[in-house]
Amino acid sequence: MVASEMPADPSPAPAVRVAGLVKRFGATTALAGVDLEVTQGTVFGLLGPNGAGKTTLVRVLATLLEPDAGRAEVFGRDVVHEAPAVREMLGLTGQFAAVDEILSGRENLHMFGRLFGLSSAEAEQRADALLQRFDLADAADRPARTYSGGMRRRLDLASSLLTRPRILFLDEPTTGLDPRSRNEIWAIVRELVGEGTTLLLTTQYLEEADQLADQIAVIDHGRVIAQGTGNELKDRVGGQLLEVELTSSAQRDRAQAVLAGVGCGDPAPGARPDQLTLPAPRDGLELIADAAAQLRSAGIGVSDLGLRRPTLDDVFLQLTGLPPSEDGAGPPPVASPPTTNTALRSAAIRHGGLILRLRPPSGRELRSAVTDAWVVTARNLRHFIRQPQLLIFSTIQPVMFVLLFVYVFGGAVRGSLPHGVKYVDFLLPGIFVQSVAFRATQTAIGLAEDLERGVVDRFRSMPMTRSAVLLGRTLADLVRNVLILGLMIVIGYLIGFRFHGGAPQALASVAVVAAFGFALSWIFAFVALTVRGAEAAQAAGFVAIFPLVFASSVFVPVTSMPDWLRTFAEASPVTLTADVARSYALTHGIPSSLGETAAWIGGLLVVFIPLCVWRYRRMS
Ligand SMILES: Nc1ncnc2c1ncn2[C@@H]1O[C@H](COP(=O)(O)OP(=O)(O)O)[C@@H](O)[C@H]1O
Ligand SMILES: [Mg+2]
Secondary structure, three states, X not given: OOHHHOXXXXXXXXXXXXXXXXXXXXXXXXXXXXXXXXXXXXXXXXXXXXXXXXXXXXXXXXXOXXXXXXXXEEOXXXXXXXXXXXXXXXXXXXXXXXXXXXXXXXXXXXXXXHHOOOOHHHHHHHHHHHHHHOOOOOOOOOEHHHOOHHHHHHHHHHHOOOOOOOEEEEEOOOOOOOHHHHHHHHHHHHHHHHOOOEEEEXXXXXXXXXXXXXXXXXXXXOEEEEEEOHHHHHHHHOOEEEEEEEXXXXXXXXXXXXXXXXXXXOOOOOXXXXXXXXXXXXOHHHHHHHHHHHHHHOOOOEEEEEEXXXXXXXXXXXXXXXXXXXXXXXXXXXXXXXXXXXXXXXXOOOOOOOOOOOOXXXXXXXXXXXXXXXXXXHHHHHHHHHOHHHHHHHHHXXXXXXXXXXXXXXXXXXXXXXXXXXXXXXXXXXXXXHHHHHHHHHHHHHHHHHHHOOHHHHHHOXXXXXXXXXXXXXXXXXXXXXXXXXXXXXXXXXXXXXXXXXXHHHHHHHHHHXXXXXXXXXXXXXXXXXXXXXXXXXXXXXXXXXXXXXXXXOOOOHHHOOHHHHHHHHHOHHHHHHHHHHXXXXXXXXXXXXXXXXXXXXXXXXXXHHHHHHHHHOOO
């Protein structure tokens, strides 16, 4: 087609188009059919009280949540079916600053830059520029944990700008900030708009929406109950409100009539009969003077009279006759949402299930997968190095077990040991297995903390390899386990333990235990993705690991156990791994149960890696 024959500039696809969007969490309907459109290059304000559904909408748009019905598009790309393409275009700053507390500001930005696909040098440059721009240069090398609320917000915002996204989602960017920090965020928002970025921001403050947004949608109970520019909304509410407190509620009706005479609108339904809050058509002192004079000449007693700017409460009172509800569980809104594009409404678009991608990854995908996994691993190792107390505590517990069993129970156990084997030699390989088994719960705790702090949300909203977050976690835990095993060996040597089969056998012993620990890490990653919350993950882990470790050959030979327990203990992968580690440590040659142990480890990995990746993708 020749260009001149084309119709004159068809309007570009809206930056966001949402139609009939529904999202339920169990019995709660967080989004009850939302329709809206955001024009490219503008700021769209989503205004609503707590529980209105703002965060849910942002999470759907940022590809973190799948809707139950309806459609959402970002620059014409479907957020469910074209999620990777959508992730390439968006930046997300969630409601709670998702920064890594242990890393410095610079390290945070560098990490996110790498995960956005920048080279190390590019990421460094970009981090530098953003630190300058967001006034964080002085604090750049301090851990983010030491930052003030405003600094965290700025760092969080900078983290979403590493690749200059086409659209930025800001979820309550200023909630909880002092006025100065709020003004700084507002200035940044205005700058970004000046550069052509489209912004969708949510807020609980009418003033903020009015200051920043070209278009505002008021949302309540998961529905858009009003839409317009700030001025349009304020016209409905009144640019300013005149507040009158009467000395006697009996004069309320007369006072209302008098104030209507000076141009005030209908009063909002108020809680107190001696009070009137009315939209004030004109600004300033003139109105106050007129109102005061008229009330006085009508003989109406007034104890207080003043002008104020409308709040969210006023907007809601004016629009719905009700104050904003806190939890989305109150009565339904009176107005129904405007329906924009019914053709876009579609039936449920859930498509659950385990999706197996049979296409082999391309070279580029593979390279970025390796980089992403490495960046996340390095980040987790850094955590470990910055918190040496964790290493100490991780080692103290197995040391206590060694001391307890060697010096307290050892005498009693000795009789049931194979002929000629010292208890400390029997015990240490078992302690290796015990250490990695108990430490596996740390995988769950670390992942659960990342989930709680919103770091995982940021990862999931980025165009990075999705399994890298999980692989980075389990690989770092593997490295940590190897370190702890090294320490345990040193301590073992101090109290008389010796490897009897030579160095290669000793290495094999450690390798089997580390591999078993790696498999357990994946089980616990799955636990963390399923139960939610670090404490729950830890508790669940303990309940599973405790009986497995004690009903095994870790501390004592299973031959000393009653038959019913022995049957269980002999089949347990903990026993098998301990036996293999022990055999490698104490004898020459290949352990008899190596095949069975390898099958267990391989089987656990084959089952739990895909389960984790699937769960991670479908997390809500
Ligand atoms: N993951 C979730 N599980 C269960 N309920 C949720 C979840 N996320 C949000 N909700 C519920 O959905 C409603 C809307 O929440 P949200 O989108 O966070 O509102 P807002 O961001 O406007 O405060 C609330 O009632 C909230 O309790
Ligand atoms: Mg929210």
